[in-house]
Structure formats: C-alpha cells, structure tokens
Amino acid sequence: MEEGNAHDLPKPHPSILKVIEKKKEIRSKLSKIKHRIGVYSAKGGVGKTTTSVNIAYSLKALGYRVGILDADIDCPNVTMFLGIENKLKGDYPLMPVEKDGIKVISSAMFMDDLSKPIIWRGPMIGKMVSELIENTDWGELDYLVLDLPPGTSDSPLSVIQLMDLDGFVLVTSPQHIAAVNAIRSGTMAKRLGVGLIGVVESMSDGVGNGGEEVSKALDCRLLGRVLFDIKFNYLSDKGLVPFVESEAIREEYLKIAREIVGGS
Ligand SMILES: Nc1ncnc2c1ncn2[C@@H]1O[C@H](COP(=O)(O)OP(=O)(O)OP(=O)(O)O)[C@@H](O)[C@H]1O
Numbered sequence: 001m002e003e004g005n006a007h008d009l010p011k012p013h014p015s016i017l018k019v020i021e022k023k024k025e026i027r028s029k030l031s032k033i034k035h036r037i038g039v040y041s042a043k044g045g046v047g048k049t050t051t052s053v054n055i056a057y058s059l060k061a062l063g064y065r066v067g068i069l070d071a072d073i074d075c076p077n078v079t080m081f082l083g084i085e086n087k088l089k090g091d092y093p094l095m096p097v098e099k100d101g102i103k104v105i106s107s108a109m110f111m112d113d114l115s116k117p118i119i120w121r122g123p124m125i126g127k128m129v130s131e132l133i134e135n136t137d138w139g140e141l142d143y144l145v146l147d148l149p150p151g152t153s154d155s156p157l158s159v160i161q162l163m164d165l166d167g168f169v170l171v172t173s174p175q176h177i178a179a180v181n182a183i184r185s186g187t188m189a190k191r192l193g194v195g196l197i198g199v200v201e202s203m204s205d206g207v208g209n210g211g212e213e214v215s216k217a218l219d220c221r222l223l224g225r226v227l228f229d230i231k232f233n234y235l236s237d238k239g240l241v242p243f244v245e246s247e248a249i250r251e252e253y254l255k256i257a258r259e260i261v262g263g264s
C-alpha cells in the first residue's frame with residue numbers, strides 16, 4: 001500500500017486550528033517566563049492567596065524576578081492582601097502593577113467597587129482569565145505565581161488549558177476534610193497532565209497532619225508547614241505582607257520557596 005503524506009490528511013476543523021493557533025500565540029508570549037506555578041486547592045479559605053503572596057515575596061528575596069497573576073476572578077483578593085489600590089484602564093498590553101519589586105495583575109484592578117459581586121457564568125470567567133494570561137506584558141520573569149480560586153471547574157481548567165504550568169503547589173489546612181479536598185484537586189491536576197510541585201500545610205497547629213496526608217496520597221513533597229498565627233489576619237486586612245512584617249513567618253516561607261526552587 002502506498003504511504004500517504006501529510007497533504008493527504010483531512011484538514012482539522014477551523015475551530016481546532018483556532019485553539020492550536022491560540023495556544024501557540026500564548027506560548028510565545030509567555031516564553032520570557034521561566035517557571036509558572038499554580039497555587040491551588042478545591043477547598044476555599046485554606047490559605048491559597050496567603051501562600052501565593054508570601055511565596056512570591058520569598059522567591060523575590062531569593063533573587064528571582066517574580067510576578068503574581070490573580071486567577072481568582074470571582075473574588076480577586078491579591079490586591080487587598082498587598083494593599084494595591086491602583087486601577088488599570090484596560091489598554092493593551094496590560095501592564096502589571098509593581099509592588100515591592102513584584103509584578104501583579106488582577107481583575108480587581110479593573111473594578112471600581114470590590115464589594116460588588118461578579119455574577120458571571122463559567123465562559124465569562126474563563127474569558128477573563130484568558131484575557132489576563134494573553135494580554136499582560138510581564139517582561140522577563142523567573143517565576144509567575146498564579147493564585148487560583150477554589151473548586152475544580154472553570155477557572156483551574158482555563159488556566160490548565162491555556163498555560164504550560166510547571167505544576168501546582170497544593171494548599172491544605174491541617175484538617176482531614178481540607179486534606180481530602182486538596183487530594184481531590186491534586187488528582188484532577190494529575191489526570192489533566194499537570195505536575196505537583198508539592199503541598200503546603202497552612203494554618204498548621206503542629207498537631208494535625210493534613211499536609212502529610214496529602215503528600216502521601218499523591219506521592220508529592222511536603223514543602224513545609226506554616227503555623228497558625230493570629231498576625232496573619234490583622235496584617236492581611238491592612239494590606240501588609242506577613243513575610244515582610246514577621247521574621248518567624250519569613251523563615252517558614254523562605255524554606256518553602258527553597259524547596260520549590262530546588263525541585264524546579
Ligand atoms: N498561617 C496562618 N495563620 C493564621 N491565619 C492565616 C494563616 N494563613 C492564612 N490565614 C488567614 O486565613 C484567611 C484565609 O486565607 P486566604 O484568603 O489566603 O485563603 P484562600 O484559600 O485564598 O481563600 P479563598 O478560597 O476564598 O480564595 C485570611 O484571613 C488569612 O489571613
């Protein structure tokens with residue numbers, strides 16, 4: 001039988017070509033970013049944004065060029081955690097706001113009133129995430145940290161679909177319930193071909209072992225534990241970063257960042 005060549009193959013559907021083209025375009029736009037790390041758990045309130053911000057500061061302190069992309073469109077909290085009040089007009093390319101030498105972009109920068117809810121269906125959320133991913137001019141970065149929302153649906157899927165992530169840092173609190181949800185998130189990531197960098201146990205009481213449970217179940221590293229400390233609450237509410245304000249907290253996150261760098 002004669003061997004067919006590429007010219008004989010049926011042409012892919014235009015919609016597939018469009019997706020391939022878009023991925024290529026995004027890949028070339030993001031080519032100046034060496035590492036892309038998603039901070040994730042399906043469970044809400046376990047410390048994802050806190051982890052994202054403090055890891056970013058740790059990586060910066062270790063000498064890396066760092067950016068944070070707030071991929072939580074419903075409840076974009078990164079700007080509040082960082083005390084950023086700048087608003088962007090939405091001119092392309094989007095220029096991130098710089099805080100303490102870290103480049104930050106968030107949908108909150110396009111909202112006048114952060115107390116008003118965003119009532120969008122999945123496709124709109126996905127579109128906003130892709131707007132931020134496709135149109136931000138990061139320049140050269142060593143690490144881009146993506147703060148993901150909870151859940152296992154649209155937002156994490158959009159990020160996974162659009163970006164080649166190095167992997168996820170999973171966040172859990174010490175409780176078994178939080179660990180189960182982090183395991184659920186890690187299992188989804190694995191199924192979709194995204195690697196796991198490791199797990200951070202946030203708000204640790206030094207007794208519970210949620211982090212270890214996740215690490216064992218998913219066969220990934222326990223990057224570190226961050227002890228529960230009431231300082232987090234009042235610092236975050238004032239837009240102050242615990243990494244900057246407390247030496248003990250700084251040490252815990254630096255240890256985690258070194259683990260991340262060591263494994264990447
Ligand atoms: N180690 C800690 N000790 C005490 N409080 C903490 C600690 N880490 C985080 N917090 C506090 O817990 C609250 C929730 O944290 P955070 O917003 O980072 O969670 P999240 O997982 O991003 O939530 P969401 O799912 O809503 O995005 C915040 O008020 C934060 O300051």
Ligand SMILES: [Mg+2]
Pocket residue numbers: 048049050072077147148149
């Ligand atoms: Mg958050």
